[in-house]
Each structure stands twice: as C-alpha cells, then as structure tokens.
Amino acid sequence: MRWSVRLLVLLWLGVAACTRASGPRPPDIAYGKDPCAECGMIISDPRFAAAYVTRDGQARLFDDIGDMVVYHRKHSEDVAVFYVHDYETRAWIDATHAFFVSSPRVHSPMGYGLAAFSDRSRAEAFAREHGGEVKDWARLLQETQPPHGAHSHP
C-alpha cells in the first residue's frame, strides 16, 4: 500500500515535470508592479491582464487584451502562445480558444471593453446581460481598434 502511494507520487511528479518541460507556461505578473508592454501602465487588474510568450521564450505583459492585439500588430513577434484571463474565474486561458465579449459597458484599463471567457455559453450569457457581442480570437485580431479616435475628433 505504502509503496503504491510512493509510486503514485513519483509518477505524478514525473508527469508534472514533463508537462512543465513540454511548452511555455503563462508568465507571472506582479500586479501593481509590472508595466504593460504597450502602454507602459502598471498592470493591476487580473480580469483584463493578458500576455504572450514568444518562441524564443520572452514574455510580454499587457494590462488590456486590446493592448496585446495592438502591440502584436505593431511588432509582429513570433508568438508561441497568447494568454488571457477568464473574466469570471480569473484563470489563465489560451487566447486562441477563448471567447471574447466586446462591450462598451466593460470598463477595461485601456478602454477596449474586452472580456474573455473559456466557454461560449458563459460569454453569450454575459453579452446578453451587459450588451455587446461575442467574438473569437481570429475576429478579435482583425477588428480590434483603439476605443476612441481621439485625434480625429476636434
């Protein structure tokens, strides 16, 4: 019995080690300290914080999902994984599989109004409650623009 427990622990450790070694992991963000790579603001709110990791292992941190999209568009780095937080659980999720609600009533740090969800039904429920539409990653990449063309206004 005791041996089997030890064996299980060893196996689990082995699996854990393999998982860790197998690919990039979401970076740690020091909230209240780390600045956003795009806008330079301090990242404070995990609901909207985003990040990507490049193929050569560099992490870029963002305070707003929109800033990640805009930054990536400007710099075209070779990205291994894009991460966002699930708006409700605040867990890291792979952005390419996430569902995004774009709503003026979501007050995100840089005003893009984007909230991410790991499953479609919760995203749709949120959009029904707060207004806004649900988008996938591909659409997000294509459509995201800074929230307000301040310079085009008088």
Next chain:
Amino acid sequence: MMLRLALALWTLIVVVPGDPDRTLQEAIAAAPPGATLEVHGGVYHGPFLIDKPLTLIGVNRPVLDGQGQGTVLRIRAPHVTVRGFVIRNSGRSLEHEDAGILAEGAAGVTLEDNHLEDVLFGIYLKDAPGAHIRNNRVIGLDVPEAERGDAIRLWYSPDARIEGNRTRRGRDVIIWFSDRSLLRGNQFEGGRYGIHYMYCNGSQVEGNVLRGNFVGVFVMYSRGLALRGNRFLHQRGPSGYGLAFKDSDDVRVEGNLFLDNTAAIFLDNTPREEGSPVRFERNLIAYNGIGVLALPMVRGVTFRENVFWENEQQAATQGEGSLMASDWRGNFWSDYAGFDADGDGIGDVPYRSRRVFESLMDQAPPLRLFWGTPAMQALESAAILVPFFEPQIRLEDPAPRIRPPAQAPVKATGDAGGWIGLGLGGILLAAIGWGWLRRPPRPSRDVGERTTPEAILEVRGLRKRFGETWAVRGLDLIVRPGEAVALWGPNGAGKTTVLRCILGLLDCEGTIRVAGRDVRKEGRAARQWIGYVPQELAFYNWTVAETLQFFAALRGVRVDPTKVEALGLTPYQDHPVRTLSGGLKQRLALALALMGDPPILLLDEPTANLDLTARTEWLSRLRELKARGKTLLFSSHRLEEVQGLADRVVVMQDGQVVAEISPEALGEAAGLRARLRLSLPPMELERARQVLEASGYRTASNGHGLILTVPADRKLVPVHRLWEAGISVQDMEWELEE
C-alpha cells in the same frame, strides 16, 4: 411655467434625521423639481436616488450611509447640487463599480464640500457634462491597490471643472473621453495614477499637487493639454513618473516643479504627429532619478528655459538612441562645466549630457543591478580617465544658460513669487541641498523597533577612510531629542566627516540611524529630519531673496516673511549674498536649514567665520531654537560656543571619541589655553606689557593692544592684574588655542 419655476425656487424643505413621517428619500421624492432640501446633521440610511433637479444642502455635515449596498448616492437628473455631506459606506463590488456619488446622464451637476469615506469609487461621472466638483475630500478603502476603485472618474463627461479636491489612497483620478476639463488646485496623493487622461482634448491642469502616486499624471491619446504650475513630488515607484505622455499632441508644460520622482518626465511617441508642438518651458526639474526619459523614437520636443537641477541623470533614453532629435536650446544645467567669457549669460561651449554607464546598460540590462553602486561610479571614473570606449552623447544644448531663467515655477498655491536670475550654486547644493529634500517628517511605524528608544540620532561603529588615512575610526554616538551635543576637537579630529556621514554625503562604514531610519538604506527619509548649516556657503551672485525663493520653490513651501524678519534678513533681500557679512550669511544658512521645520539641526563649526558680536548673537539664536525643542549636533573648537550651548561634549581626537564630558568640565579637562587680545589705550600699552610680564605672562603687541596666552579657565586674571595697576582694558577678544 414661470409660476411653477418661481414656486420651486421658493421651496425650501427641511429634513431632520429620525423623522418618523418622512425619510430623506421620501422627502426627495416629494420635493418639486428645483426645490432646495436643507438636510440637518445626523445619519441617513441609503442608498439614495435623485431623479429631478434638486439642491441638497447639508447643515452640520449630515451623513449619507449606503449601508454597504451599491452606490450611496445616484444622480439621474440635470442641475443637481449636493453640498456639505459625509458620504460613506458604499458597496465593495469592482464589477458594479460601487461609488460614493454617481452622476449618470446628468448635465450641470455641482458637488461641493463633501467628504467621501469608506467608498470603493469616490465621485463617478458618466455622460455628465458641465459638472462642477469642488473642495471634496475622498479617502479610499484601506485595501490592496488592485481592489481599490477610482477616487474620481469622468467618463464621457466634457467641460468639467474640478477644483480644490483632495484624494488619498484612491486608485486613480480618471478623465477619459472627456474634453475641455479644468483641473485646478487639487491634491491627489498616494494613489496609482494621480490623474490619468485618455482620449481627452483641450484640458487644463493648473496648480495641482501630485504626491507619492505611482505616476503623477499620465496623458494618453490626447491633444491640446496645458499643464501649468503643478507640483509633481515623490513619485518613486518602479515606473514612478512625474508626468508621462503617450501618443499625444499639442502639449504645453510650463512652470511646474518636478521633485524626487523616479523619472520626472516620460515621453512615448509624443508628439505623435510630426510638427505638432510639444513644449516644456520654465520647469524646475530637481533631484529626480532621471529628468527626462524618452523612448528612442521621440523627436521634435522643445525644452526651453527649464532648470535641470542635480538629477541623477538629467536626461536618458529607454533603450538605445539619443535625444538629439529634440530641441534643448537655452536651459540651465546644474552639471554644466563650461564658461561664459563674453558675459552674455549664455555658456560659450555647448552643454553635452553623456553618460558612459548607460550605454553599457542598454547593451546589458543585468547591469542595472549595479545602478547607483560604487562599482558604477568606479566604472564611470575609469572611463573618464581612460576612454576605452566613446561615451555616448545623449543631447546637446548649444546655448546653455549660465544663470537660471528669469521666471519661477508658478507656485501651486497661486503664489507668483519669482526666483529671478539665480547664480550657479552646485557646490552649495552638493554640500547641503539634500538637507532640504525632506518631506515633513512622518511618524515611522517601526521607529520603536529599530532604534534605541530615546535616541533621535544613533551612530554605531562609524569608520571612514580617505585614501590611506582614517578620518573616523570607530565612533559611537547617541543624541536624544531636544539635546544639544557638541563634537569637540581640533581641526582634523574628524568632526566634519562625522556630520557629512550623518547627512549621507559620504559613504561610511557602520550604521547611522536618524529617527530609526538607516541613513544608507533610507537616506531620503532620514534626511527629512535634518537641517544642515555648513561652515561656509557658496552663493555666488544670488541675492538673499533669490536664494530664499529658490529653496522655497524646491521645498514646495512659501518663503515665510515673518521668519525672514525674525532672522533680521528683511533689509538685505536685494543684496547679493557674497556681499553679506559672515553673521548675515550664517543667518541665511540657518533660514534655509529651517525651511520645512526639521527637528534636528546639524551645524559645522557654526561660529568659525563670525566676529565676537555676531557670535554672541548667533549663539542666542541657537539657544532659542534649542528652547523650542530642536535637537542640535554641532562641531566646534570654541569653548564659549560649547559652554553656552551644549548639554554634553563629545571630545574627538584622531577620529575617535576620547571622552564625553560636561561643558563645564571641558576647559579644565582638555588643559586648554586661550589666546587673548586685549584692547588698551595706546599710551598705556607699554606699562601694561610690563605689568603682565611681571606677572609671568609672555605678551606680544599688535599695535593697539596686547596678545597673550592663558589657561582657558583663567582668562580674566590678566585683566584683573591690569585693573589693579590702574589700567583699564577697553575690550577683549579670545579664542582657544589648538
């Protein structure tokens, strides 16, 4: 219609707490539009909603308590005025943005003289144009920064006037999508972003104080901003910018004070459009980590008539690149080492800011670890001596000013006191400037744990070596609050070195704590407690008024005319400092050291350059300060100074404490001798000499008197001898022999 309006204007409804017939919400519901509700002191339980134009006046500061449910007071109608309330206890939901006051879809709201406490968001305007927000106080929740709401938040609310408000511990003051706002005379402290502008055009920011936030003011994606006469103080966090711009155009920054920020000014892609004016004029940028920090592609910024004063780096780029693409002509640089042979006030050689270490750091970021360490200094001096690589020129001012520009930073308080035509005073500031960089002393939460209970100043095992010579070799010293302690010893005993170590001007071994703070680890906080009066000041051509005003501007205080008067400096306001007598110079030094009212004064040989009258007067001033509770530590080798002022004497010799004695015992114990100068009538001179020589004194004549040396505690004996011989001594000066 007119009748109704007149009726409404006449309607005054009095509301008192605990009225069984009518709650405040019921009174609001019953009131006709345009009515005034006079709400009397007491607690009213909410939340509340105002959905028609009303004026609510609090009498004796009534409390609106939201009972922790959502927003305390919601305004959904135009032209509502709320004045004189305490508004507290909102909900805690960041999700729902629970606030103290929320005005939504409500134009022309006036919120005045309210105190908001224990609220998540403070004042929140959504689609509320033309609001007046005046003289409110907002204190945020004492929760981690990530869980806080904004002290003030404007969202699509143009034409707001926000004046005289004070916020503390909020997350940000947010002005987004809101054009033409005016922010004047506010004080925003201890938050994340003092003010965060985004997508705002045509904003005015005047006379505000931004203190101890992560960032003072951050302006993003905006156009047409003017910032005048603001004070950006102590933004010292990891990205601690005083004033930052991203993607903005048409910006004027004039007459502001930037003091003690990680970086005073940060520029990212500003101007955004080529040729758009971005101008910094007549700002005072002092004692920051970096004066101007810019991203490499920033170009076309104009810097004119600014004072760059003793910033660790005057200007720098983040990443590789130079600042040469901006216009730096005509500023004052405290590290300018050029000259002005033709006397036109413009340096004859350009100012070039360069730094060796930085070019290394850009290549190898881990070197930042060495930032500010002796290793870095060593590397820098090595590179200067042996140029093994070319230092990178960061910027060039082709016409640097020899004297700081004629206009002062406009004071945040509206005080227009100018500091006109200052001279160069780098040495002065290098020697004493740090003394004024204190914020008002704040109680340290762990003073008790860190210091010997009764000590305000504690020195342990202090050692300092200059080359081969030990100036101080193992010194312990405790000074208690209100004490006057003299460091006694001959020149070279190490007294001045000890004082300079305490000030953090010299790097020493051992520990020094000022009010519990380690001078080396928390130098800035420690120095807040100290005013320093050096032995001699170098003021060059500044007048007394200019000197006072410059340091007042730097300290962010006003020159107090009563203090100037008390020190007898008023008649000399327009005199250049170098023409003053030693006594007046010393009084000016004291006036500067006392700015900010530090509890401890360090004085280095305070009467060294004074004549007898000035010495007597100076000593009585210091006694007065001691009587008012100041702690004094001074070096001296004058017996009368020590005996007239000190409670305790620490005798130093060769860098060590050799005794600690009472002032009375000093003369005797040290076996001191005094050199007397006796003024005598010329015709009695020869006879006096004979009398004294007959008594065993050796004398010398200086033409109108005699000089002789006696034991320090027997100074009057020769005077008596002469008196007995019928010779009157007209005057006597003396000093101790070393």
